[in-house]
Amino acid sequence: MxxxxxxxxxxxxxxxxxxxxxxxxxxxxxxxxxxxxxxxxxxxxxxxxxxxxxxxxxxxxxxxxxxxxxxxxxxxxxxxxxxxxKPMDTVELDDNLAEDAAWASPERHGDAAELREAMSKLPHKYREPLLLQVLGGMSCEEIAAELGQQPGAVMTQLFRARQKLKSILQGGGPEVQLGLS
CATH class of the missing domain: 1.10.1740.10 (RNA polymerase sigma factor, region 2, helix turn helix motif)
Structure with missing residues (x-):
């Protein structure tokens, strides 16, 4: 064999x-x-x-x-x-549909969901650098190179992003949520 x-x-x-x-x-x-x-x-x-x-x-x-x-x-x-x-076709779903347990994730509930919602209210110019720093672990210099900006401008955007996020999470007014302040 x-x-x-x-x-x-x-x-x-x-x-x-x-x-x-x-x-x-x-x-x-x-x-x-x-x-x-x-x-x-x-x-x-x-x-x-x-x-x-x-x-x-x-x-x-x-x-x-x-x-x-x-x-x-x-x-x-x-x-x-x-x-x-090309834009994808969308279909309106009934708002009364119960959320399927298979779709439920920890990020859709609790503090993570609240933080995600608050971050989505940030203007794009503040949200993107903050995401690159927090999720990407990038330094100010790396973010600046990525976005084609000066490091000082990125530091300012990160500072303002955190201030606006803090205000939104503490129930700041609509002018903060819209980035008008």
Whole structure:
């Protein structure tokens, strides 16, 4: 009786690098994508497209420390591409539909939901840098480079974003919620 020949799987260094990159940053990419689009399926698609583009351009990544901002940049651009394409058809759903338990997630209830709602009320110019810092773990300099702004302007936006967020969470008036103050 013949014994089966063991098959060894050859994994090249590039593939190992990409797998390590994916394991290290997939969770952060998903969270950031979900914050951008607020849809689970679309967030997952964005992460997949991001990783596909990252795989194709992996040789462009020079330093491992730059991987997270690089991936977040790819994800932001993928999100923008979604909106460049033709608008998707929408269907109005009855507001009286009960929320299915399968759709319930901890982020839709409690403090996380309140924080998400408050952040959605921030003007885009304040929300984006705050998300890049909080979810992306990016420094002011990295955010400034990403957004094409000066670091001082980003620091000001982050300060104002936190002040407006605090005011919204404490029940600030509509002028704060609309970013008019």
């Amino acid at each position: 013949e014994r089966p020949v063991p098959v060894s799987i050859v994994v090249n260094p590039r593939q190992r690098q990409f797998e390590a990159l994916t394991r290290a940053h997939a969770g952060d990419l998903y969270r950031y994508a979900y914050w951008l689009c607020k849809q689970d399926a679309l967030a997952q698609d964005l992460v997949q497209e991001t990783l596909l583009r990252a795989w194709k351009a992996l040789d462009a990544l020079r330093e491992a420390d730059a991987a997270k901002p690089w991936l977040l940049t790819i994800l932001r651009r993928e999100h923008a591409r979604v909106h460049e394409r």
